[in-house]
Amino acid sequence: MIYLVEDDESIRELVVYTLKSQGMDAKGFERPSLFWKELEKEVPALILLDIMLPEEDGISILRKLRTGPDTRKIPVIMLTAKGTEYDVVMGLDSGADDYIPKPFRMMELISRIKARLRRAEDKGAEEYHLENLYLCPGRHIVTVDQEPVNLTLKEYEMLVLLLKNSGMVLSRTQLLNQIWGYEFDGESRTVDVHIRTLRQKLGSAGDLIETVRGVGYKIGR
Structure with a gap:
């Protein structure tokens, strides 16, 4: 299962649709509160996380994930319109596994996801x-x-x-x-x-x- 936290409906629906078309289970969440609620039910194999979000920004979510015993090893790929060096460093220093600035190509995203899932599987x-x-x-x-x-x-x-x-x-x-x-x-x-x-x-x-x-x-x- 792959979780996507993205408040832009068009991007969220496109990414979830593409993941499912490639045989991957995926769920999208427009608000962090919905994401946290679902996380209590099921821990995903990978999380796609936007930075600019309502309620709580992506960096804050990432830091919480990295301190949780059940979530600290989940691969996280940051998806954001912010592309400055500062934002990249902030994301990676906070524990992100990868960083893809918007706009991104869907096939590149799929390739990055598969690579991260392979590495996570290899580590275990x-x-x-x-x-x-x-x-x-x-x-x-x-x-x-x-x-x-x-x-x-x-x-x-x-x-x-x-x-x-x-x-x-x-x-x-x-x-x-x-x-x-x-x-x-x-x-x-x-x-x-x-x-x-x-x-x-x-x-x-x-x-x-x-x-x-x-x-x-x-x-x-």
Whole structure:
């Protein structure tokens, strides 16, 4: 569930509609009091928060969220018409995970949301051990034979996704959608290229990533 606190009705309805069209549950709130009331019933996976609001400004809401034991780790993305450096610093210093000034492109917003949800999920994930390969999402560490491996962000996300779905075959389309999302506008061959470089960097553990001809890739049995 994603919560949006936004007093502009047109923006609120568009964002909620777009999120739902992408398969995400979402609720919009025009006033902070409605948001706080709903928060008592259900804690969301992510919060989109405007700064200029009636009743209470977004920075105040964010600070309260960061002091609550049940809400302090919820990813928060600030959405605001204010774009000055001071406002950006205030939001980030108060604990915001990301900051998108208005007007924003909806597909960029969706991409940012997916990225934040992936990172939040990675932080709470268990460690992965597969033969001589080790990955710790919480510390962003990858080792082979206890030696550190330096991966690009996309290579790392691909490895995490494969390990998270160990034993399952992931198609190129699945990999593209979950890792590149709306940032990607090329062809599926980019998956093959990243798999090849990932295997090279993993060295002796590279063979753990199997090619399933005509389908995609998997890791583990």
